[in-house]
Amino acid sequence: MHEMSIALSIVEAVEERARQEGAGWISEVELLVGKLAGIEPESLQFCFSAAAAGTLAARARLAIEEPEGVGECGECGTTFPVNFYYAECPACRSLRVKILTGEEFLIQSMTIEEEEE
Amino acid sequence: MCDTCGCSTEGGAVLRKPGQSDYHLHVNEHEHAHGEHHSHEHGDHHHEGSGRKVLLEQDVLQKNNLLAERNRGYFEARGIFALNFLSSPGSGKTSLLEKIIPALKQRFPVAVIEGDQQTTNDADRIQALGVPVIQINTGSGCHLDALMVNRAMKELEMQDNSLLCIENVGNLVCPALFDLGEALKVVIISVTEGDDKPLKYPTIFHEADICILNKIDLLPYVEFDAAKCRENAMRVNHHLEWFELSAKTGEGLAAWQEWLEATMAQH
Ligand SMILES: Nc1nc2c(ncn2[C@@H]2O[C@H](COP(=O)(O)OP(=O)(O)O)[C@@H](O)[C@H]2O)c(=O)[nH]1
Ligand SMILES: [Mg+2]
Ligand SMILES: [Zn+2]
Ligand SMILES: [Zn+2]
Ligand SMILES: [Zn+2]
Numbered sequence: 378m379h380e381m382s383i384a385l386s387i388v389e390a391v392e393e394r395a396r397q398e399g400a401g402w403i404s405e406v407e408l409l410v411g412k413l414a415g416i417e418p419e420s421l422q423f424c425f426s427a428a429a430a431g432t433l434a435a436r437a438r439l440a441i442e443e444p445e446g447v448g449e450c451g452e453c454g455t456t457f458p459v460n461f462y463y464a465e466c467p468a469c470r471s472l473r474v475k476i477l478t479g480e481e482f483l484i485q486s487m488t489i490e491e492e493e494e
Numbered sequence: 495m496c497d498t499c500g501c502s503t504e505g506g507a508v509l510r511k512p513g514q515s516d517y518h519l520h521v522n523e524h525e526h527a528h529g530e531h532h533s534h535e536h537g538d539h540h541h542e543g544s545g546r547k548v549l550l551e552q553d554v555l556q557k558n559n560l561l562a563e564r565n566r567g568y569f570e571a572r573g574i575f576a577l578n579f580l581s582s583p584g585s586g587k588t589s590l591l592e593k594i595i596p597a598l599k600q601r602f603p604v605a606v607i608e609g610d611q612q613t614t615n616d617a618d619r620i621q622a623l624g625v626p627v628i629q630i631n632t633g634s635g636c637h638l639d640a641l642m643v644n645r646a647m648k649e650l651e652m653q654d655n656s657l658l659c660i661e662n663v664g665n666l667v668c669p670a671l672f673d674l675g676e677a678l679k680v681v682i683i684s685v686t687e688g689d690d691k692p693l694k695y696p697t698i699f700h701e702a703d704i705c706i707l708n709k710i711d712l713l714p715y716v717e718f719d720a721a722k723c724r725e726n727a728m729r730v731n732h733h734l735e736w737f738e739l740s741a742k743t744g745e746g747l748a749a750w751q752e753w754l755e756a757t758m759a760q761h
């Protein structure tokens with residue numbers, strides 16, 4: 378899948394910001410990857426360590442939070458959990474569902490450390 | 495190197511032009527150097543808790559999205575209507591372009607960007623139609639991104655107010671995530687695939703604006719329920735424009751062509 382090119386862009390983004398902040402290295406990166414975002418967290422973890430090698434993020438822990446999908450019915454307004462794009466409103470069976478959350482794909486934050494030694 | 499799919503960390507995409515074997519241009523994916531910082535090979539003595547938290551709240555695909563918006567601005571300024579064609583390998587993206595371009599180019603200028611991992615075969619097929627075409631070879635990369643399209647469109651002699659068809663790499667997974675700056679995404683599925691494909695790859699059907707069911711000439715020979723496929727696609731995305739056609743026999747092509755011409759006219 379596409380997780381490698383995505384891991385590279387994450388590393389690039391956090392490294393750039395870490396430099397601006399004058400960081401020695403990055404100890405943690407927090408991501409928000411919604412359940413509907415189309416990203417495999419495990420595969421992303423795997424690619425991240427490869428992508429981060431030799432960068433300020435080489436020793437960073439990747440913490441991934443996975444918000445659940447929530448949909449809102451376009452007919453009756455009911456909100457309900459969705460775990461796939463083909464959700465159906467449990468109240469009125471409508472398929473006109475608007476996704477409220479679950480599509481997030483964000484770099485939330487990172488933790489930076491002073492230069493050691 | 496990701497061994498799930500083999501997206502490359504180095505190498506990157508190359509632009510080629512049919513009939514010009516000496517032309518090739520590298521698209522540099524990662525221009526950033528890793529700088530002068532020394533590597534930290536000094537063990538695991540993490541200073542837990544001493545770190546400082548920095549909020550980013552930044553879209554992971556921000557860089558691609560920003561560049562895609564620049565492409566979109568360029569297209570809009572020149573009145574270029576860009577379509578991003580997505581499908582599994584072999585669903586008939588190139589065949590559909592071959593079939594429809596001769597008619598369309600009577601109405602407005604047409605240009606094509608072809609994405610494939612290797613070869614200029616598809617670009618050669620389009621070149622034969624007498625429209626400007628450029629090939630992006632992504633190498634081990636499994637999708638086009640906004641940077642590749644940005645470089646390719648600058649190399650392509652596009653006229654104002656033209657239709658730009660971008661044939662993405664045959665893949666139903668990650669091309670959904672990478673905005674190229676197109677006006678619309680067209681997903682193609684053929685009757686030799688499963689009618690549950692929209693449920694198996696919901697992201698791409700959710701992102702698409704148009705869905706084309708191709709190879710309907712083969713319907714008598716395969717077990718494929720077109721109505722069910724459509725229903726599945728609509729469950730994922732009730733805004734989809736739906737067309738059923740055969741790029742081989744031309745059946746159903748007129749409806750899609752009319753829709754396209756009308757949409758171009760409004761654009
Ligand atoms: N029977 C039939 N075959 C088709 C049709 N459209 C494409 N094909 C065949 O499907 C194969 C793949 O087509 P191609 O356009 O290269 O697919 P792409 O990989 O999506 O660009 C070729 O052998 C085409 O001749 C169609 O409508 N009917
Ligand atoms: Mg093709
Ligand atoms: Zn990958
Ligand atoms: Zn409802
Ligand atoms: Zn070269």
Ligand SMILES: [Zn+2]
Pocket residue numbers: 378379501635636637668669
């Ligand atoms: Zn990809």
